[in-house]
Amino acid sequence: MTFRRLADRPWRDRATTDTIAWLPPEADTPSRWLTATEWHARIGAWQQRLLETPNTSGCWRLFEPDPIEFSAAMIAIWERGDRVVLPADNQPMTLSALDEAGVALGPTEPGSESDRAGSPPDHPPQWHSRPLPDIAVSLYTSGSSGEPQRLDKRFDQLDAELATQASLWPLSGRLVVSQVSHQHIYGLLFSILRPLCENSPFSARACRYPETLYTWLQHCQATGKRMILVSAPPALSRLPEALDWEPVSAALATIYSSGAPLSKDASDRVHERLGHPVHEVYGSSETGGIAWRVQQHAADWSALPGVEVSHDEDHRLWLRSRHLEIPDQWQRQADLIARTPQGFELLGRADRIVKIGGKRISLTAMDQALSALPGVERAQTLTLQRRDLRLAAIVQLSPNEIPHDHRHHRDTVKRLRRELAAHFETPVLPRYWRFVAPWPTNSQGKLSAEIRQHLFLDLEDRRAPRWLGERLHENGWQVTLEVPEHCAYVDGHFDGQPVLPGIALVHWAMQQARRLFTLSGEFESLERLRFPQPLLPGDRFEMTLDYRRGDGTESLRLECESQRGKHVTGRVALIHRQARES
Amino acid sequence: MTTTALEQELKEMIIETLELEDVTPEDIDPNEPLFVEGLGLDSIDALELGLALQKRYGITLESEAESSRQHFANLKSLAALVESRRQK
Numbered sequence: 001m002t003f004r005r006l007a008d009r010p011w012r013d014r015a016t017t018d019t020i021a022w023l024p025p026e027a028d029t030p031s032r033w034l035t036a037t038e039w040h041a042r043i044g045a046w047q048q049r050l051l052e053t054p055n056t057s058g059c060w061r062l063f064e065p066d067p068i069e070f071s072a073a074m075i076a077i078w079e080r081g082d083r084v085v086l087p088a089d090n091q092p093m094t095l096s097a098l099d100e101a102g103v104a105l106g107p108t109e110p111g112s113e114s115d116r117a118g119s120p121p122d123h124p125p126q127w128h129s130r131p132l133p134d135i136a137v138s139l140y141t142s143g144s145s146g147e148p149q150r151l152d153k154r155f156d157q158l159d160a161e162l163a164t165q166a167s168l169w170p171l172s173g174r175l176v177v178s179q180v181s182h183q184h185i186y187g188l189l190f191s192i193l194r195p196l197c198e199n200s201p202f203s204a205r206a207c208r209y210p211e212t213l214y215t216w217l218q219h220c221q222a223t224g225k226r227m228i229l230v231s232a233p234p235a236l237s238r239l240p241e242a243l244d245w246e247p248v249s250a251a252l253a254t255i256y257s258s259g260a261p262l263s264k265d266a267s268d269r270v271h272e273r274l275g276h277p278v279h280e281v282y283g284s285s286e287t288g289g290i291a292w293r294v295q296q297h298a299a300d301w302s303a304l305p306g307v308e309v310s311h312d313e314d315h316r317l318w319l320r321s322r323h324l325e326i327p328d329q330w331q332r333q334a335d336l337i338a339r340t341p342q343g344f345e346l347l348g349r350a351d352r353i354v355k356i357g358g359k360r361i362s363l364t365a366m367d368q369a370l371s372a373l374p375g376v377e378r379a380q381t382l383t384l385q386r387r388d389l390r391l392a393a394i395v396q397l398s399p400n401e402i403p404h405d406h407r408h409h410r411d412t413v414k415r416l417r418r419e420l421a422a423h424f425e426t427p428v429l430p431r432y433w434r435f436v437a438p439w440p441t442n443s444q445g446k447l448s449a450e451i452r453q454h455l456f457l458d459l460e461d462r463r464a465p466r467w468l469g470e471r472l473h474e475n476g477w478q479v480t481l482e483v484p485e486h487c488a489y490v491d492g493h494f495d496g497q498p499v500l501p502g503i504a505l506v507h508w509a510m511q512q513a514r515r516l517f518t519l520s521g522e523f524e525s526l527e528r529l530r531f532p533q534p535l536l537p538g539d540r541f542e543m544t545l546d547y548r549r550g551d552g553t554e555s556l557r558l559e560c561e562s563q564r565g566k567h568v569t570g571r572v573a574l575i576h577r578q579a580r581e582s
Numbered sequence: 583m584t585t586t587a588l589e590q591e592l593k594e595m596i597i598e599t600l601e602l603e604d605v606t607p608e609d610i611d612p613n614e615p616l617f618v619e620g621l622g623l624d625s626i627d628a629l630e631l632g633l634a635l636q637k638r639y640g641i642t643l644e645s646e647a648e649s650s651r652q653h654f655a656n657l658k659s660l661a662a663l664v665e666s667r668r669q670k
Contacts, residue, residue, distance in 0.1 A: 208625075209632070211643045238629040242636045357626045387601055387630070409604055417622055426617075426624035432603060459603065485604050486597070537606065 002199050003166035005159040006136065010197055011043070011075050012127055021068050021204040022175055024216055031219060034068060034204060042068060044123035046076035049105070058133070059102025061085045063183060068204050069119055070182055071192050073105055074137075081130045084137045086183050088360075092422050094140075094148070101138065101150075139185055141285040142353060142362035151285050152325070153185075160322035161189060161288045162197050164305050168292075169279065171200035171228060174253050177207050177216060178230040180358070185285045186258040190230040200228075210235070214243050220251035227252050231278075232259040232358045237266035237388070239273055249275035256281060259358035261346060267295040282346070285360075287333060288323030291343065300343035311337050315347055354383050356391060357427040366391065366430075369423045373416060375401035378439055381430055382452060386459065392432035394447070394455060396439050403435060404563040406485065406538025432456060435540075436480075440469040462488040465508050468540070470516070476546040476557075477516045481508070485537045500539075502531035505568045509545060509558045513572075517547045521554045521574030529570030535560070541567060589661045596657075599634040600627050612657040620656070628654060640669030 004010035014020070014036035021034040046069075050060070060077045062084050064070040077084050085101040087094055135152045143149030171194060178191030195202040207213050213229070220227045229252060236257055239245075252274055258281040262270075271277050277296045283289040291301035291309065303309045307321040310330070317333040324331060336347035352363040363381050370379035370393060378396040383389050395416070403409035417429050434455045442448045458464045466482035483490065489504035506526065513519055535541060541562035548555045554574040560567040593607040596616070600623065614620040617628070631654065635641045641664065653663035 209629075209643070211632075234626055234629065238633055240633055240636050240642075242640070242642050357624070388626070406604070406606065410609060413604060414622070418619075421618075426622065427626050429622070429624075431601075459601075485606050538604065 003163060003170075004197055004199075005155075006162070006193065006197060007132065007155045007159055009132075010199070014040075014199075018199070019201045022201050023204045024207075024212075025219065033201065038122075039068065039072065040125045041122035042072035043075050043079070044125035045120040046073040046105075047079065047126055048123045049073075049120040050076055050080055050082075053103060053105075055082075055103040057102045059083045059085050059138070061087060061102050061104045062106055063087050063090045063104070064106035065181075065206070066119075066204070067178070067182060067192060067202060067206070069106075071196065071202075074192075078132055078136065079126075079128065079130065081133050083133045083135045086137055086139050086188070088140050088148075088183055089181075089425050091425060094423070137188070139188075139285050142360050142365055145362075145364060147365070149286075153288075154325075157288065157323055157325070157327075158189070158193065159197075160306060160327075162193055164289070164322075165189070165194060166198050168305065169254060171195065171198040173200050174226045174228050175220065176200055176202040176228045176230060177213070178203060179207050179213070179235045180230060180232050180259065181206075184259075185288065186232075186281070186283070187230065189289075190256060190258075190281075208235075210239050210243065214245070214248065217245075217248035217251045221248050225251065229255045231255060231257050233257060233262045233266065234357045234388075236262055236270050236278060239270060241269075241273065245273045246275070249273075252276050254279060258283065260355040262295070264295055264299070271296055283323075284333075284335075287319055287321065290317075290319065290321070293343070298342055300340040300345055302343040309337070309344060311339065311344075314350075316350060354389065354391075356383070356389055359425055359428050361391075361424065361428045363391075366393075366420075366424070366428070369420055370395065370416070370430075373419050376416070380447060384432060384456060384459070386432075390432065391428060391430040392434070392456060393430035394434045394436055394440075394452070396436050399437060402437055402540070404540045406536065409433075409435075409482075409538050409540075432459070434466070434468060436469050438469065438471075458484045458487070462486065464511075470512075473544055474546060475548065476544065477512075479512050479516075479543045479545070480540070481543055482540045483535050483537050487537065490537050498537055499534035500537070502529075502534065502568055505531075505535065505543075505560055506558070506572065509543060509556065509560075509568075510572065512543065513545050513547070513556050516545065517556075519554060519556075519574060524553075524573040524575040527571040527573055529568070530566075531568050532566045533564065535562065535567050539564075588664060589657055592657060592660055592664065595634055595638060596621075596631065599630055610657055612661075615656055616654060616660070635664065638670075639664050639667075641667045 016037045018036040019033040020036055020039040023032050025031040060082055062073055064073055074084050136155045136158055137153050139151045140148045176191055176195045178187060180187040182188045182192045191202055255276050255278045257278045262278060262280055267278050277294045280293050281289055282291045282301055289304050290307055291303045293301045310318040315336040317335040317337045318330050319333055320330045334349050334351045336350055337344045338347055354361055366381045367379055370376055375398050376395055377398055380394045381391050384392045403412045413433050420429050440451050454467050458466045466484050468480040470477050470479040483500050490498045490500055539562050541560050544559045546557040556572040559569050589612055593610045597605055617623045632643055653659050
């Protein structure tokens with residue numbers, strides 16, 4: 001094992017011909033290896049840049065998507081004895097929230113990719129005797145309160161974790177290819193720091209797509225190199241079967257996944273296609289690595305060496321770990337676990353932190369950001385288990401902002417998503433929107449799980465209307481509904497002028513009535529039924545249902561009205577079976 | 583199949599595959615960006631869309647994947663990709 005601690009500065013005395021990174025082939029440029037000499041010139045370049053940049057804070061905010069530039073800048077900062085602050089992304093609001101934390105390095109344009117033109121020119125590195133900083137990196141992550149939470153990592157914490165990984169799964173000089181961001185702890189440790197400490201090359205570009213991975217594997221196969229893949233569930237659960245992985249899979253040595261648990265199905269498919277099982281690592285920015293598993297061996301998680309795991313009676317996880325800030329003290333975490341014979345299983349979290357496409361997000365922060373937008377009175381976000389996991393938003397708008405038709409609905413959703421995009425990355429923005437007024441509650445005044453389910457029922461059932469709330473009205477109820485754009489009843493859906501047939505409204509009325517009233521009768525007849533004008537997909541309307549009960553008969557007066565006028569008026573007569581039989 | 587019919591088919595595929603609940607085919611402007619601004623699709627959608635193209639049209643995205651994602655810029659470019667590379 002060739003592991004060397006960060007504290008021993010393994011970046012300095014590299015043989016000049018050592019390969020630090022692999023530059024994959026690009027359009028007209030063949031692949032090549034970056035030597036230690038070239039890489040040292042990048043470290044020197046960043047040292048010069050730091051010298052020329054006034055900064056008395058001892059902190060440098062580094063957002064740099066290019067792995068070579070990132071590693072060089074990080075080492076240049078450490079060599080000065082300064083601390084690296086890593087923002088999780090470069091959304092304008094994320095960066096402005098960290099404005100206190102030192103001077104910014106990396107591409108300055110918000111949301112932009114690496115800017116080679118803005119990188120400093122090569123320069124020989126200077127190795128001084130200045131001590132390393134106490135804190136190596138500060139990461140930012142979403143805290144339970146919704147505020148970004150700063151997490152400081154000392155060198156001994158990082159080294160403990162890097163040493164554990166090196167002893168469990170030595171890289172042995174193989175090429176490390178990453179599909180995750182090194183601005184987060186997992187990517188930082190696995191795709192940058194492990195290669196540095198274990199003298200293994202890393203890829204100079206992130207591998208974002210399965211087709212890229214395929215080409216690179218082909219390349220490794222052809223050149224006798226073996227690859228270690230640092231990946232995550234969003235990429236691993238979407239490996240195309242049409243690519244013929246079999247001939248290239250021998251070039252692969254190990255697959256890692258972290259960020260969220262990988263489903264058993266996805267894990268099996270990766271195993272089948274790539275010919276290697278996935279090593280999943282469970283951990284967080286706060287805790288570092290906690291446990292690992294290979295699902296083809298066991299579904300339970302095993303604690304990493306040096307990590308002790310326990311739980312209290314509420315199933316809250318307790319940890320004692322060399323990766324934590326205070327290594328010898330048991331500390332309670334937000335995750336919920338249960339013991340199993342061979343380890344433990346994950347039961348979710350005790351707070352409102354979720355992972356969407358591998359990105360950690362506090363629902364509290366999303367609620368707050370959404371509620372602060374113009375025209376929004378109240379908002380609550382939740383996750384929907386659709387296409388993996390996506391966010392949905394229940395939003396109470398001020399009365400004049402409520403969309404009444406498709407066009408206005410689209411514009412409202414676009415506006416809210418655009419405004420949220422200043423705070424969050426696109427994949428975590430809510431995909432499903434329900435505009436309510438007033439706030440829907442149960443008899444205890446709560447927006448209950450049952451109401452939440454009701455609000456999104458139309459996603460499960462293509463024939464259901466979009467339900468947005470209801471209230472008592474004279475002898476009955478008034479229900480706010482929308483015609484879902486992709487409702488199965490909408491005629492000529494993909495043609496010019498799709499409309500909702502009137503009879504679908506009667507059907508919906510009967511369904512709502514059966515839920516709201518205890519109807520004992522059966523459908524008898526429709527009386528004085530009028531459909532003054534059809535409802536269009538996306539229309540929002542009020543359905544008023546008045547219930548009358550007489551001798552052996554029941555009736556339901558029905559009226560649907562939108563901002564454009566009335567859509568149905570009439571009466572549904574119901575008859576009791578006993579009455580019919582007599 | 584004319585280009586416009588293909589565009590329509592792709593619009594429906596995008597809406598279905600990505601479960602864009604409030605988007606109708608008319609909402610998708612063939613020249614408007616599909617990602618981020620415009621329709622607002624994201625990196626997970628890009629992966630889903632790649633899979634759908636493979637399943638529906640037998641298109642294996644070219645190995646130089648970064649550039650093949652340029653075909654995803656808008657509906658027009660996506661239709662051009664399908665037109666030139668479809669196997670079924």
